[in-house]
Amino acid sequence: MAGLAASFGSGAMTNTIAEIENTDVILVTGSNTTEGHPIIGRRIKRAVERRNAKLIVIDPRKIELVKFAHIWLRPLPGTEVAWINGMIHVILNEGLWAKDYVAKRTEGFEELCEAVASYTPERVEAISGIPAQELTRAARLYAEAPKAMILYAMGITQHSSGTDNVKALANLAMLCGKVGIEGGGLNPLRGQNNVQGACDMGALPNTLPGYQKVTDENVLASFQQAWGTGVRLSNRVGMASTDMTKAILQGTLRGLYIMGENPVMSDANASEARKAFEDIEFLVVQDIFLSETAQLADVVLPAASFAEKDGTFTNTERRVQRVRKAIEPPGQARADWEILADLAQRLAMRLQVNMPAAAGTGQSFGSWSYHDAEAIFNEAARLAPAYAGISYERLEQGGIQWPCPSKYHPGTPILHSQRFARGLGKFFGLEWNPPAEMPDEEYPFYLSTGRIRYHYHTGTMTRRSKGLNRIAPEGRIEINPQDAQPLGIVTGERVRVISRRGSVEARVRLTERSAPGMVFGTFHFSETPINQLTNDALDPVAKIPELKVCAVRVEKIKRAELAALQPAIAEMGVDAC
Amino acid sequence: MVTLRTKELRRIHLTLDGKPVLARSGQTILDVARENDVYIPTLCYSDKLRPLGTCRMCLVEIEGTAMPVTSCTTPVSEGMVVHTDTANLDNLRRENLKLILTRHPYNCPSCDINGACELQDLVYRYDISHQDMHAYQIKPADFGETPWATPLITYHPRRCILCGRCVSACTEIAEVGVLAYKGRGSDTIIASTEPNEFGRECISCGECLASCPVDALVEANGQPKGKAWETKKVKTICTYCGTGCELILNVSGNKVTHVSPSRGGVNQGALCAKGRFGYDFINHKDRLRSPMIRRDGYWEEVNWDVALDYVADKFAAIKQREGADALAGLSSARCTNEENYLFQKLFRGVLGTNNVDHCARL
Numbered sequence: 001m002a003g004l005a006a007s008f009g010s011g012a013m014t015n016t017i018a019e020i021e022n023t024d025v026i027l028v029t030g031s032n033t034t035e036g037h038p039i040i041g042r043r044i045k046r047a048v049e050r051r052n053a054k055l056i057v058i059d060p061r062k063i064e065l066v067k068f069a070h071i072w073l074r075p076l077p078g079t080e081v082a083w084i085n086g087m088i089h090v091i092l093n094e095g096l097w098a099k100d101y102v103a104k105r106t107e108g109f110e111e112l113c114e115a116v117a118s119y120t121p122e123r124v125e126a127i128s129g130i131p132a133q134e135l136t137r138a139a140r141l142y143a144e145a146p147k148a149m150i151l152y153a154m155g156i157t158q159h160s161s162g163t164d165n166v167k168a169l170a171n172l173a174m175l176c177g178k179v180g181i182e183g184g185g186l187n188p189l190r191g192q193n194n195v196q197g198a199c200d201m202g203a204l205p206n207t208l209p210g211y212q213k214v215t216d217e218n219v220l221a222s223f224q225q226a227w228g229t230g231v232r233l234s235n236r237v238g239m240a241s242t243d244m245t246k247a248i249l250q251g252t253l254r255g256l257y258i259m260g261e262n263p264v265m266s267d268a269n270a271s272e273a274r275k276a277f278e279d280i281e282f283l284v285v286q287d288i289f290l291s292e293t294a295q296l297a298d299v300v301l302p303a304a305s306f307a308e309k310d311g312t313f314t315n316t317e318r319r320v321q322r323v324r325k326a327i328e329p330p331g332q333a334r335a336d337w338e339i340l341a342d343l344a345q346r347l348a349m350r351l352q353v354n355m356p357a358a359a360g361t362g363q364s365f366g367s368w369s370y371h372d373a374e375a376i377f378n379e380a381a382r383l384a385p386a387y388a389g390i391s392y393e394r395l396e397q398g399g400i401q402w403p404c405p406s407k408y409h410p411g412t413p414i415l416h417s418q419r420f421a422r423g424l425g426k427f428f429g430l431e432w433n434p435p436a437e438m439p440d441e442e443y444p445f446y447l448s449t450g451r452i453r454y455h456y457h458t459g460t461m462t463r464r465s466k467g468l469n470r471i472a473p474e475g476r477i478e479i480n481p482q483d484a485q486p487l488g489i490v491t492g493e494r495v496r497v498i499s500r501r502g503s504v505e506a507r508v509r510l511t512e513r514s515a516p517g518m519v520f521g522t523f524h525f526s527e528t529p530i531n532q533l534t535n536d537a538l539d540p541v542a543k544i545p546e547l548k549v550c551a552v553r554v555e556k557i558k559r560a561e562l563a564a565l566q567p568a569i570a571e572m573g574v575d576a577c
Numbered sequence: 578m579v580t581l582r583t584k585e586l587r588r589i590h591l592t593l594d595g596k597p598v599l600a601r602s603g604q605t606i607l608d609v610a611r612e613n614d615v616y617i618p619t620l621c622y623s624d625k626l627r628p629l630g631t632c633r634m635c636l637v638e639i640e641g642t643a644m645p646v647t648s649c650t651t652p653v654s655e656g657m658v659v660h661t662d663t664a665n666l667d668n669l670r671r672e673n674l675k676l677i678l679t680r681h682p683y684n685c686p687s688c689d690i691n692g693a694c695e696l697q698d699l700v701y702r703y704d705i706s707h708q709d710m711h712a713y714q715i716k717p718a719d720f721g722e723t724p725w726a727t728p729l730i731t732y733h734p735r736r737c738i739l740c741g742r743c744v745s746a747c748t749e750i751a752e753v754g755v756l757a758y759k760g761r762g763s764d765t766i767i768a769s770t771e772p773n774e775f776g777r778e779c780i781s782c783g784e785c786l787a788s789c790p791v792d793a794l795v796e797a798n799g800q801p802k803g804k805a806w807e808t809k810k811v812k813t814i815c816t817y818c819g820t821g822c823e824l825i826l827n828v829s830g831n832k833v834t835h836v837s838p839s840r841g842g843v844n845q846g847a848l849c850a851k852g853r854f855g856y857d858f859i860n861h862k863d864r865l866r867s868p869m870i871r872r873d874g875y876w877e878e879v880n881w882d883v884a885l886d887y888v889a890d891k892f893a894a895i896k897q898r899e900g901a902d903a904l905a906g907l908s909s910a911r912c913t914n915e916e917n918y919l920f921q922k923l924f925r926g927v928l929g930t931n932n933v934d935h936c937a938r939l
């Protein structure tokens with residue numbers, strides 16, 4: 001979310017989910033909302049069908065929402081900055097921008113004008129394949145609407161230019177005065193249930209809880225005092241998850257503790273990640289299942305599931321909500337927070353770290369003897385200003401959207417309504433750069449990855465749900481019928497998809513959903529580890545790997561080979577068809 | 578409450594069972610009765626849906642009107658005099674209920690929602706026995722296996738009272754609309770319309786199942802739901818995507834047996850397939866139950882003391898040997914705020930490194 005933070009000063013959804021039903025135009029890009037966030041997808045359908053909102057979908061894939069769209073643009077993958085600049089070009093050219101708003105609330109306008117000057121609709125058509133007229137129509141519809149909301153997800157951020165893509169969208173939204181108003185804003189849809197909360201709480205290499213920078217000595221001093229452990233807090237920005245693999249392979253990272261994640265499956269260039277985790281000196285994995293990553297660990301610690309513990313999650317619209325314990329964890333499994341507190345005490349003993357006796361006075365939080373999750377929440381809320389006014393007691397009445405700075409503050413549904421978190425909103429002049437890897441003769445197809453409605457992330461949970469697994473038992477590669485024909489492929493056949501980094505085998509589905517020249521796969525299935533193919537070229541700022549675009553070639557698996565494969569397929573419990 | 582029309586709000590005076598009451602224009606007789614704690618039996622009515630008017634259990638009499646009307650679909654009007662509780666109505670409702678029952682099997686004890694069934698409640702209230710039913714000499718129509726729009730749900734036409742709630746839920750709540758009545762007379766069933774890739778397609782959200790007043794729609798996982806009176810309900814937040822839908826875990830023993838919708842939350846009570854059906858990983862046999870240490874390539878189950886001392890020894894040794902930055906932690910976007918907070922506090926405040934991240938980027 002580095003792009004949003006740079007433009008606005010805060011990297012979160014600016015508006016609320018409910019406002020989707022109270023706006024005039026919805027622009028969805030890089031989000032297959034009805035699959036990735038079905039309940040938000042439902043809101044979009046309601047807005048279109050019951051409230052006459054206009055929907056613009058900009059996506060290379062013919063996703064379900066296209067059925068509801070008034071305008072559907074189908075750009076080539078990796079051309080986001082180009083078509084967004086193109087829309088801005090049209091809006092400037094036709095004088096459709098919010099002049100007052102731009103003058104009062106933003107800076108960097110000249111830089112923007114300069115940067116987009118060459119992005120005429122015709123040039124954008126040549127780059128992205130979007131017909132000039134269509135782009136112009138979409139730009140007008142968005143700019144002229146009194147209220148318009150942009151929703152985006154991983155299809156925008158999972159590129160080597162992800163940060164630029166987000167900044168470009170921010171340019172567009174600010175130029176039209178659509179940020180800080182009801183039914184407007186720029187809204188990233190977070191994939192996992194508590195991504196927002198994990199960031200808020202400082203599970204990031206550069207920020208402490210509440211996005212306070214680790215490089216700020218005053219911040220460090222106050223945390224140092226609050227925690228009272230006597231350990232000097234480091235002012236060096238830490239390592240991002242995407243750098244860890246390399247650090248392990250280079251021998252600089254020796255011990256890794258993974259809580260509830262499965263990077264062997266989810267990492268771009270997963271084969272390298274696997275090798276790293278096999279190599280590392282000491283690996284601890286704390287999870288609810290023996291995931292692909294846990295199988296490589298030295299120590300595995302059994303954790304409680306969400307149904308077995310108390311706590312809070314913060315959803316994609318910054319709403320802090322209560323998670324309640326319903327049952328006891330199985331066997332010896334314990335809540336993650338109990339394990340961490342216990343381990344901290346044992347580490348403190350060995351490292352001669354102070355553990356001031358139970359707080360009580362409220363000044364020092366060094367003690368790790370937490371009575372319950374609420375005690376931890378109260379401590380975190382004291383240190384993260386946006387959470388300061390939130391308590392479990394208040395959450396009983398329903399979720400609260402941060403910032404909520406004090407006890408009687410109602411929470412903040414719309415960000416940046418008077419001023420931007422950084423003061424003035426900032427325009428960036430951006431140039432389009434082609435994706436790090438483009439199709440060529442040897443690897444003629446774009447590969448794009450994503451989710452399907454019935455599974456979640458690497459599938460450790462949903463694959464263990466009988467129903468969900470039956471309805472979607474395997475990962476299929478989607479390919480346009482036009483492309484399949486010359487390769488002699490029909491639906492249900494097994495193919496091999498090959499990139500510069502690896503190959504996977506899977507059955508194909510022929511569908512118009514995939515644009516010609518593009519194949520699509522999901523990363524939920526361990527039998528089809530699609531991320532072995534993807535590119536780990538990183539966005540230089542956000543360190544997000546380019547999961548959405550890489551070049552592959554597709555081969556039909558020959559009959560003889562297939563016969564050899566048959567027993568393996570049967571073993572996997574997949575019926576041959 | 579789904580009102581029929583909300584354009585202009587006017588006050589309306591009417592008499593309900595002899596008492597003067599105040600209502601707003603657009604309300605139905607049923608709405609007003611419920612607001613005033615007057616009981617009218619209903620079966621097809623759900624306050625999440627627009628009134629259906631199919632079951633005819635909610636009949637009331639209006640003075641000056643020849644025939645009783647269904648209160649769930651009749652809007653109030655000025656000066657209306659309504660009777661909800663007369664001998665005639667009682668008789669009509671009882672006969673009506675018996676008619677509904679001619680289709681429905683009498684096997685409550687073995688039914689999954691025994692104790693939480695709207696039909697059963699009414700049968701009890703109107704005290705309908707086997708004798709009553711024998712008088713009709715009607716054998717329920719025999720339906721074979723009938724597929725539903727999604728393989729996650731099993732449909733039992735024999736139990737179906739054709740109230741139509743599922744049909745409405747699929748349109749009004751799920752925003753899909755693939756269900757419809759099919760057939761005529763006693764052969765009527767609910768069936769899905771033909772799917773096609775870019776037409777409307779069932780999304781397996783289960784809104785139909787959640788709205789069924791009886792047990793005609795059942796989760797196809799074959800697991801018993803547990804007895805209603807032994808079930809604990811815990812309101813919590815879905816563990817899957819970032820929408821953060823509110824849902825209710827139904828717990829029987831130490832097992833999550835079912836997910837039911839809450840009334841509010843960002844999802845307004847609606848859920849998707851993952852949220853509603855994706856709970857059986859919780860009690861899955863593969864769950865890790867004991868800490869384990871790998872020794873010579875084999876997993877050895879150990880207790881917490883052994884496991885955590887081992888981890889602490891190793892981490893402390895690496896820190897002392899190569900410095901804190903040789904250690905790193907990957908926290909989780911699936912864990913709670915409290916846990917993420919503690920995780921980074923552990924790495925920063927105890928170990929002394931900022932090498933903390935989570936997989937949000939992915």
Ligand code: SF4
Nearest residue numbers: 747779780782783785
């Ligand atoms: S599961 Fe959802 S989409 Fe499918 S029939 Fe039921 S309500 Fe409709």
Ligand code: SF4
Nearest residue numbers: 737738740741743789
């Ligand atoms: S399946 Fe249930 S909700 Fe649908 S018509 Fe039959 S009884 Fe009513």
Ligand code: SF4
Nearest residue numbers: 815817818822849852
């Ligand atoms: S119910 Fe579905 S849409 Fe709602 S949070 Fe869960 S996974 Fe997301």
Ligand code: FES
Nearest residue numbers: 621630632633649
């Ligand atoms: S409740 Fe009124 S007709 Fe069914």
